Amino acid sequence: MPPGADTPEMERHQNSVTRTPLNSVVVQRRSKSKSYRLSYRSCLGATSRLCFTPALTARRLNTSRRAPKSHNITEKVNPEKLALLVKTEWQLSYVSPLYQFRHTQLKSYSRQLSAFIAAEKQQGLAVEVEGPQKTFRVSFSLVQGMAESDDDAETVLIQIHSKPLFARQDEPQRPVWSGWLTCINGNPDYLRSLPKDFICLPLFGSSGAEALTTLVKSWFQQFFDCCFGPLEISHTCLQWLMALWTNCHTESSIQHLKMIWTLPVVPPLQVTYTVNSEDAWELWSSVRKEKEKENKAGEMAKDEEENSIDIEEVTGFMQGLKSHFYRHFRLDLSAGSLDQVSTALGSAKYKGRIKISNSRYMITTLTLLTECALLKMPI
Structure with missing residues (x-):
């Protein structure tokens, strides 16, 4: 059953243990002119194996990842420090x-x-x-x-x-x-x-x-x-976040699934597309069931099937949302760009701003963003 309680709004606009070696090293101020790339070469030599690391050569997001599970992170992390990380909007960068x-x-x-x-x-x-x-x-x-x-x-x-x-x-x-x-x-x-x-x-x-x-x-x-650089949250990453957060709905209600799209017309058309949480979950469940049927036909292990989400499911979920919107409003969102997604679990913007509103799924979100940061680093 496709989503039925969505509300579009459109407006035009013009614009543990320490994980470093125990031997303490006092870091002296290094020459300003010495670049990151030069320091790598001086330490590793011209034949550094870093040049051949799979993470640097296969520069694309994983096409499959584990389905998110609720983590009671307060059992491991200091609650006061955790409170500083949650419910604040952060501007993201990558750092080498x-x-x-x-x-x-x-x-x-x-x-x-x-x-x-x-x-x-x-x-x-x-x-x-x-x-x-x-x-x-x-x-x-x-x-x-x-x-x-x-x-x-x-x-x-x-x-x-x-x-x-x-x-x-x-x-x-x-x-x-x-x-x-x-x-x-x-x-x-x-x-x-x-x-x-x-x-x-x-x-x-x-x-x-x-x-x-x-x-x-x-x-x-x-x-x-x-070196630092801006970390945009790409169209694909935003779709992954939508799917991962929606998958958590039965454990922690997402309350809504909100997307903001920009369509390339003059002046640009901004579309706010909000889907009721139950409708989003019903669509997501139907996509997951299709995968389950395919996996049974292929005799895949049940545990493996239940604990992973594939990019095909993510794109199928997105296509279902876009098709429903087109049937009602005759606007093809595929022609535009996804700029922002949000649920009760968090929000993310293309320009690299993230807000995590529920600590139980923080690890899932930060795992995806860590992957994005590693892929953005210069070779």
Whole structure:
């Protein structure tokens, strides 16, 4: 049965354990002119096996992935730190492997980044954030319990605190910027190919003033010979998120499935397409049943069939939604671009903004985004 309770709105517009070596290494400030690519070559030589890593040569998303399962992540992760990650919209970037980054040196990094921001501010390079600020205090901390495999490095949380210039002396500093670096279920072939001096935390999220984001990235690039780049959430990734979140409906109601499309007309036409959760689930279930029939015909193992989702199911689900919309409104969404998807479990935008609203499915979402970040890194 196709979705029947969708409501279109259209408007025209003009626009655990520390996973780094235990031997502490104090990272010295490296030459600004030394590039990430040069540091790789100097450490690995011209015949580096990184050049032949499958993760770098087969640059496409997986066509099959495990169906999401509910994780009571609060049993493993500090609830206070988890609360900082959930229900905040993050701007995503990818970051190349960090040279000589050590999880055992986080206190030192806190002091170094604080001093770096103060020096840049003194030179007039750091713009004021939410009005004049006295000083900035930086804190690096470990978010243990999120790593899913032995090859994943533990997640690192960064916070910048400050208080207004004319604040009372007893007034506490408040957070003005937050960020994190993570690797969840990273490609094992790629991670194992890295030499021991490189730590891979490819997914970077930030929330706060862009000026502070720029400073944090600049500090990482200078101290760890890495590079950052924007991480868009592609049309295919948005479709995967729709399918994965809808698959969770029986355990945690998605409440709605909302899509925002942009059609290439003049001026651009923006279409908001909202589907009732039960209708979305019914369509998704029908797509899954079709796969089950095919698998039985092919004598596949039942457990394997139930625990995986294939790209054919994702595209079938999307095609069903688009066909239903066309029957009612005579608009072919295939001609446009999918810019945003959202459910009660989270929201994602093509421009690289993600909000995770339910911690039970955070691992599923971050696994997909980690894969996207690894594929975006320069070869």
